[in-house]
Amino acid sequence: MALNQYRELADQIGGEVGKQLIALVEELEEARKIIRGKKYPPLLGSKEVAEQLDVDPKNMHHVRKTKLFPDPDVMVGTRPFWFKPSIDQYQEQMEEWRSKDKPE
Numbered sequence: 001m002a003l004n005q006y007r008e009l010a011d012q013i014g015g016e017v018g019k020q021l022i023a024l025v026e027e028l029e030e031a032r033k034i035i036r037g038k039k040y041p042p043l044l045g046s047k048e049v050a051e052q053l054d055v056d057p058k059n060m061h062h063v064r065k066t067k068l069f070p071d072p073d074v075m076v077g078t079r080p081f082w083f084k085p086s087i088d089q090y091q092e093q094m095e096e097w098r099s100k101d102k103p104e
Contacts (some may be wrong), residue, residue: 003028042084043074049087067094 003025010021017093033039050057063069070090072080 040083043081044084044087045079045081049082052087053091066099 006025007022010018010025013021029038034041035054044052046060047057050060050063053063055063068090070082070086073083073086074081
């Protein structure tokens, strides 16, 4: 079934389930564009990564040394850049790790 058919099916179903199906179809369309090289995910510099992680940009060199922090996806000269999904995944891993350490 083509993605357009899934979109039509989601419209027919409607409600919350339909909305979730449409969101999934849109995510798949974005992934296909990335795979085909038509679109890249947002690229973040150290300052944007610090903002997303809610840390002081001056402390990014410490954050980068942590065990799970991803290597830069792109280097421009000596400046590191990460694709947003890499940082999103890192945040998810850290939240998961922190939640395991909390006593219930």
